[in-house]
Amino acid sequence: MSAAFYNKFERHAHGEGLKGHSTHYCPGCGHGLAHKFMAQAIQDLNIQDRTIAISPVGCSVFLYYYMDVGNSQAAHGRAPAVALGHKVANPNSIVISYQGDGDLASIGLAEIMQVAQMGIPITVIFVNNAIYGMTGGQMAPTTLIGQKTATTPHGRTNFAGQPLKMAEVMAQLDGPVYVERVALYDNKQRNRAHKAIHKAIQLQVEGKGFAFVEVLAECPTHLKMTPSQAEEWVRDYMTPIFPLGVKKDLTVEPMWDVKSPDFDPKKLTQLVGGTIESVPKFAKTFPSHIAQHDIALKLAGAGGDGAQTAAMLITKAGINEGYDATHIPSYGPESRGGTSYADVHIADTEVLSPASPNPHILIAFNAPSLAKFGPQVQAGGTIIYDSSVITEPPALHNAAKLVGVPFTEIAADLGKTMVKNIVALGALQAATGIYPQDTFLTAIRQALKDKCAMIPLNEEAFSWGMKAFHGR
Amino acid sequence: MPTVKERPKPFVFPEFCKGCGRCIEACPKHCIEIGTEINPATGLIPVVLKLDLCNGCQLCIDACPEPFGLQPQPKELDFELMDPEKMFGEKPTTAPVPYPILDTVIQLPQVDPLVIKGTYASAIGALLAGCRHFFGYPITPSTEGAELMAKLLPDLNGIFVQAVSEVATVNMMYGCSGAGLPCMTFTSSPGFSLMLEGISYMVGAELPAVFVNIMRGGPGLGNIAPEQADIKLACRGLGHGNTHAIVLTPSTPQEMLNLTMLAFELTFKYRNPVVLLGDGYLGQITGKVELPKTMIKPGIPEWAVFGDEMHRRNLICSIFLSEQDLEQHNIHLNDKYASMIEAEQRADLFYCDDADVILIACNTPARMAKGAVEQLRSQGIKAGLFRPITLWPFPIETLKPLLKQAEHLVVVEASAGQLEDEVRLALSNAGIRDYPEISHVQHFGGVLPQQHEIIHTVLSLEEVLS
Structure with a gap:
């Protein structure tokens, strides 16, 4: 007996009585043979310590009773997903996903397809006996046309679906390197099955790729046959529909090379953007002339106007000054082309409510934004809008200050309309004095630290925005 | 000198044979027969080996689906006298006992x-x-x-x-x-x-x-x-x-x-x-x-x-x-x-110590509620915010002492009472029968409760106004 079996099956009803040394399978069941070939291969390849067997749902759910390897028991159909999780957690482990026909070819189709296409070295042993065993003889995805089962009492028809030929499906995919269908009904087939399972595991040991062995197996109990009749049935009825043989066998080089995870604190800090910049502060006090503790802004325009970037710059500038600040973008379908707006808050200690339903300041990049949000601005607030596109601002029945600055025109004169949001920030600074000029410029330079060539243009845009407000 | 490959003959404990008969067809020398007697331990009929013609090809062993079924005869042990329980080793596994590798x-x-x-x-x-x-x-x-x-x-x-x-x-x-x-x-x-x-x-x-x-x-x-x-x-x-x-x-x-x-x-x-x-x-x-x-x-x-x-x-x-x-x-x-x-119960308290009205909120609505508390306090109303950081387990032990002073609980949430249900369940499970009246501010479908609505709800509570 292979050393990859436990000396005693303690998990089988606590190993009491005969169960300590007998499987739970019915007499003549093919699973026991597939288990033996797998166990023998694990021993012969000297990988018992590295092996993780994934038990499926179905009759072979208790694979873990028997295999003296690491064991993980998966939900119905998900064994390949669980196998993938184990394999990427420890790339040196040898992961064998053992599945029946309902598990792999019905409920778990999506998982087997994805993991096969990923092509990473995992071995799948797929036991196809054309029927559901554990639930009591219902139709499997591999049940033959005409075959009677508990849920096809009159025989399977095309309406119940045609038998799914998984080995051929797998061989069609680009991911797998080796696919073979084998059987168990005589000495020759058993020998082939043993070799195929060995090879499928060996390919994983060599780091070469995904391997799939379909084993045509007997279920005498639900076929209502003797074990010997069941063997004949597999030979005479199953193999014409599920032809035996190698379906795919690529010669490949080892491809599995996964490095150990990195826990270098400096590298991680850098990756997440952590720096020490010692950004100077320019503001003497919180701009309480706009609001005592918490200033609400809204920036609105069409997608591409740069409202979100401007909002981020205001937020970043506030945090540089030691205030708390938040930015919520509008998101979803409308942010991919339609209206785009952002709510920004700046608070001396803590931003409480981050939404700006009634902002102190509105920056409107187009007419619909002004029409929509203009009336919501608080009395005494400021509305700054792009007078290049909004030639006739609507009459607003609130006591907000209305400031038109030609963002687009100025930006176009500078040769790049995309800096119109920076023009708007210049106008914002001039119109409200929310932060000193240098606070804005520092935030802009910070944002452009990887595109230094853009800094002069942006500085100019900002300064023109200020001038345009003063020269109105 | 070439060594002769040793090919032991098979044996099987009748208790571990299910009598499926796969081995019978596997044997080219016809050494194996279907048995005739039911094994009293299993209720199954094990096969019978007649090994006179056996050449130790082991095809029967390869055909046997049971791990402890047909085995090669051991060289020294008299397997027929062995207790099958002990035959295969005392320990189920030789794997070591694992210990934790710490963070x-x-x-x-x-x-x-x-x-x-x-x-x-x-x-x-x-x-x-x-x-x-x-x-x-x-x-x-x-x-x-x-x-x-x-x-x-x-x-x-x-x-x-x-x-x-x-x-x-x-x-x-x-x-x-x-x-x-x-x-x-x-x-x-x-x-x-x-x-x-x-x-x-x-x-x-x-x-x-x-x-x-x-x-x-x-x-x-x-x-x-x-x-x-x-x-x-x-x-x-x-x-x-x-x-x-x-x-x-x-x-x-x-x-x-x-x-x-x-x-x-x-x-x-x-x-x-x-x-x-x-x-x-x-x-x-x-x-x-x-x-x-x-x-x-x-x-x-x-x-x-x-x-x-x-x-x-x-x-x-x-x-x-x-x-x-x-x-x-x-x-x-x-x-x-x-x-x-x-x-693991965790909560954050904001002006709760002397609060007559306690708002209960989490996630973003808690920020609206916090804004409301600050505004209500500036109007002289003793409002506070109880913000669960763990929803399960609900931090009822932190809420409990606040219930003596509080006259109202207002649950602020962006759902149709799912947070309120957790509050009520926690009160009930803690055996608290006498608790303040619970009101709520709710929105659904993506609309969040706004600060002014929360303030409005609190101001409309009778005792607060009186």
Whole structure:
């Protein structure tokens, strides 16, 4: 007996009585043979310590009773997903996903397809006996046309679906390197099955790729046959529909090379953007002339106007000054082309409510934004809008200050309309004095630290925005 | 001199033969026959070996489906006199007894605060907690977290897998977590629904993993705006069976980072999934985030199925076939839940000490409520905010002493009473019969309760006005 079996099956009803040394399978069941070939291969390849067997749902759910390897028991159909999780957690482990026909070819189709296409070295042993065993003889995805089962009492028809030929499906995919269908009904087939399972595991040991062995197996109990009749049935009825043989066998080089995870604190800090910049502060006090503790802004325009970037710059500038600040973008379908707006808050200690339903300041990049949000601005607030596109601002029945600055025109004169949001920030600074000029410029330079060539243009845009407000 | 390959003849203990007869056809010398006597121990009819013609080809052994069925005859032992129980060794396995490999705490360089989105903060929290394995399926408004992981993990030799579905996601997590490593996902309400079956398996198999659910509007496809309508799922409905998980509710990007790190600590502490509930706003909101002083390099727990010698004897599994075993397992889980309830209740209090009106809110609505409290206080009304940081276990022990002074509780939420249900259930389970009247401010479908509405509701309470 292979050393990859436990000396005693303690998990089988606590190993009491005969169960300590007998499987739970019915007499003549093919699973026991597939288990033996797998166990023998694990021993012969000297990988018992590295092996993780994934038990499926179905009759072979208790694979873990028997295999003296690491064991993980998966939900119905998900064994390949669980196998993938184990394999990427420890790339040196040898992961064998053992599945029946309902598990792999019905409920778990999506998982087997994805993991096969990923092509990473995992071995799948797929036991196809054309029927559901554990639930009591219902139709499997591999049940033959005409075959009677508990849920096809009159025989399977095309309406119940045609038998799914998984080995051929797998061989069609680009991911797998080796696919073979084998059987168990005589000495020759058993020998082939043993070799195929060995090879499928060996390919994983060599780091070469995904391997799939379909084993045509007997279920005498639900076929209502003797074990010997069941063997004949597999030979005479199953193999014409599920032809035996190698379906795919690529010669490949080892491809599995996964490095150990990195826990270098400096590298991680850098990756997440952590720096020490010692950004100077320019503001003497919180701009309480706009609001005592918490200033609400809204920036609105069409997608591409740069409202979100401007909002981020205001937020970043506030945090540089030691205030708390938040930015919520509008998101979803409308942010991919339609209206785009952002709510920004700046608070001396803590931003409480981050939404700006009634902002102190509105920056409107187009007419619909002004029409929509203009009336919501608080009395005494400021509305700054792009007078290049909004030639006739609507009459607003609130006591907000209305400031038109030609963002687009100025930006176009500078040769790049995309800096119109920076023009708007210049106008914002001039119109409200929310932060000193240098606070804005520092935030802009910070944002452009990887595109230094853009800094002069942006500085100019900002300064023109200020001038345009003063020269109105 | 060439050695002759030894080919022992077969033997079988009748108790371990099920009489399937595969060996009969396998034997070219016809040495094996169907038996005629029922074995009293098994009720089956074992085969009978007549080995006079046997040449030790062992084809019968290869044909036998039972591991302890047909065996080659041992050389020295008189197997016919052996107790089959002892024949195959006393110990079930030679695998060693595993011990835990502990986490390492690593100092982080100190840097300026980051200005980042809530989902980014959570992803960075996961990286700092030692997570290098991410599995997920894109769903708005949680995608940015996954995108950041996809960007950063390759540089850290980590693994990012975009699974074929949320169902596949949770099962990949089951595998990775089964290997003992920290892993996580970002999802949003419909995706979380799909993961619930897998979460039940993880609770059953006692596996750690962090699920960040950026809740969106429902039911059905709903919309992608913020809601809090998965509180019921997270607190009461984590799939089938007797399940619970610690549910954390951040309300700022900073807390998204801090509580994600805490989630990893708690998920390993209890060997149980942890759910971090955010809302669509919280996922998208950008704010100031300070990095902690230390990060974690994870070890490997002793129970893991890592795929090495030390962990060979382990099993990850949620099956307990016997009723008594499954009852014991549930009692064990209940004990864990009880210790979570005992040790993990967390809440943040804002002006609660002398409050006549206590607002109860979490996530983004808690920020609206905090704004309302500040404004109400400036009007001379003694309002306070009770903000649960764990929704399960509900921090009832912190709420209890406040109930003496309070005359009103106002639950502020973006759902149709799911938070209020948790409050009422916690009061009831704590045996508190005499509690203040509960009012509420609710919005659904992606609309959040606004500060002025909360103020209006509080001002309309009779006792406050009188």
